[in-house]
Amino acid sequence: MLYSKTTAEQKRLALRERLASGELLRFPGAFNPLSARLIERKGFDGVYISGAVLAADLGLPDIGLTTLSEVAGRGEQIARMTELPAIIDADTGFGEPMNVARTIQSLENAGIAGCHIEDQINPKRCGHLDGKAVVDVDTAAKRIRAAVDARRDPNFLIMARTDIRATADGPMGLDIAVDRAKALVDAGADAIFPEAMRTLEEFETMRGAVDVPLLANMTEFGKSELFSAQQLADIGMNIVIWPVSMLRIAMGATGRALDTLNDEGHLRGRLDEMQHRADLYDLVDYEAYNRFDSGVFNFEVER
Template sequence: MLYSTIPAHEKRRLFRERLASGELLRFPGAFNPLSARLIERKGFEGVYISGAVLSADLGLPDIGLTTLTEVAARGQQIARMTDLPAIIDADTGFGEPMNVARTIQTLEDAGLAGTHIEDQINPKRCGHLDGKAVVDEDTAIKRIRAAADARRDPNFLIMARTDIRAVEGMDAAIDRAKALVDAGADAIFPEAMRTLEEFAAIRAAVDVPILANMTEFGKSELFSVDQLQSVGVNIVIWPVSLLRIAMGAASRALDTLIDDGHLTSKLGEMQHRADLYDLIDYEHYNHFDQDVFNFQIQR
């Protein structure tokens, strides 16, 4: 009832143990706390919180317009609603290295299991758009060092994302990944890889976990879990998929409402009231109310 009973530090410890096992962990993107509960209910290993989704939820493009306060607040709302570990997108860290340090501690306090900091310039843009620009290696290293130095819980995962593949090619991506690991990154997020062979090349270059971003309509082919596992990927995310599906369904429902004047034909596509109540644990709230507030006056 209410929020997860597993403390954040314990979620992080369990996540690190599972990540060290070598299995591939599946982290679908949650677009709100309720969808995080559904991800857990379906048996996935973790929850991902996308910066693109947070921006879109505010009606904004993914170009660095969100603030640390907005991201941390939404991350806390999602992370506390599930027993699963949650990794959140922190863009470029919301400023210079000192800002990156504050970002890490704020996200720790919000109950997240980890985050990734990228090497794009400020303001950043979606990793699968053309026209990206990345910072020099020294700046990228300072961001990750600041993150590692600021961390208080050693199990809080600091992941370095590099977007350099689309700008300077694979050799540069391999060199950047190695430098970021040397700077203190616990994991590497190589953005916009185009082939399984490119993921395999990053896997061979570093001795930390790597993440694959399977976002639709982007630069990467949509590889299966089995394909990614075969080249040594440790975490796979589908950052915007649930939001895209939900918004597509919402758009079609509104069209039906315009055309038919009712949604009777859509009832089979809706989450039933009973399923919603089960997902939010309505029965336990009801029992709590009865136990606490229902009483008889002694005469």
Template sequence: MLYATTPAHEKRRLFRERLATGELLRFPGAFNPLSARLIEQRGFEGVYISGAVLAADLGLPDIGLTTLTEVAGRGQQIARMTDLPAIIDADTGFGEPMNVARTIQSLEDAGIAGAHIEDQVNPKRCGHLDGKAVVDQDTAIKRIRAAVDARRDPNFLVMARTDIRAIDGLDAAITRAKHLVDAGADAIFPEAMRTLEEFAAVRAAVGVPILANMTEFGKSDLFSTSQLRDVGVNIVIWPVSLLRMAMGAAGRALATLNDEGHLTSHLGEMQHRADLYDLIDYEGYSHFDANVFTFDLTKE
């Protein structure tokens, strides 16, 4: 009932232990708190909170318009709804190194298990669009050092994302990844890799886990979990997939309302009321009410 029973520090500890096993952990992107609970119910290992989704939820493009307050607040709403660890997209850290430090502590306070900080310039843009620019190596390193130094829970995962592959090629991405690990990054997010061989090359070059971003309509092919596991990927995210599925279904439903005036033909596609009530633990709330409100107003 209400929120997750596992405290944030324990989620982080368990996540780090599982990540250390080397298995591939699956983190679908949650577009709201209820979808995070569904991800847990369906047996996945974690929840991803996408910056693009948080922006889209506000009707904004993913170009660095959201604030730390908005991201941390929505992240907390999502993370507290599940016992799974949540990794959040912290963009460029919302400013200079001191801002990065504040970002990490704010996300710790929000109950997040880990965050990735990228090396794009401000304002950033979606990692799978053309025209990106990255900061110099020294600036990228300072961001990660600030994040590592600021965290209070050593199990909070500081992940470094590099977008340099699309600009200067794979060798540059590997070189930067190594420097980011030397700066203290616990994991590497090499954005917009084009082949399995590129993922394998990054994994071989760094001694920390790597993340694969399987976003649709992007630069990377949509590799399967078994393919990614075979080349040593440790975390895979599908950041916007559930939002895209939900919005696609909503668009089709609205078209049907325009054409037919009702949604009878779509009933089989809907989440049944009984399934929704089970997901939000309606019975648990009713049981709690029954146990609390047991007084008899007729007696004084």
């Protein structure tokens, strides 16, 4: 009932232990607190909270318009509804190194298990769009060092995301991405998120280059091929995310339902596509609230 029984500290420790096992952890993207609870119910390992989804939820493009308070607030709402650890997209850290430090402590306060800080310039862009630019390696490293210095819980996972592969085309692009990843590990990153890898072989090269957990982003309609969880596990990846997939599916279904309302004036033919009310009540643990009310209000006022 209400919120997670597992504390933020316990979630962070559990995530660290699972990462140390070397297995591949599956983190679908939650677009709201209820979807996070469904991700847990379906047996996944964690919840991913995408910056693109948070922006889209506000009707905004993913171009750095969201603020730290908006991201931390929504992250807290999602993370507290599940026993699973949540990793959140912290963009570029919302400013200079001191802002990055504040970001980390705000996300710790929000109950998040970890985050990633990227090396794009401000304002950032979606990692799979053209026209991005990255900061120099010293600036990127300062962001990570600030994040590491600021955290109070040593188990809070600080992941460095590098977008340099998408900005460095040609045969040397992957080598440049590997060098950037190594520099970010040297700066203290606990894990690396190499964005926009083109092929499975590129992921394999990155896996062989750094000795920290690696995340694979399997976002649709982007620059990376859509590999299966098993393919990624076979080459030693540690986390796979599907950041926007659940939102895309939900919005696609909503669009089709609205078309049906326009065409037919009712949704009787789409009932089998809907979450049944009984399933919703079960997911939100409606019965536990009912039991709580009955236990609290089981007295009579003396007259």
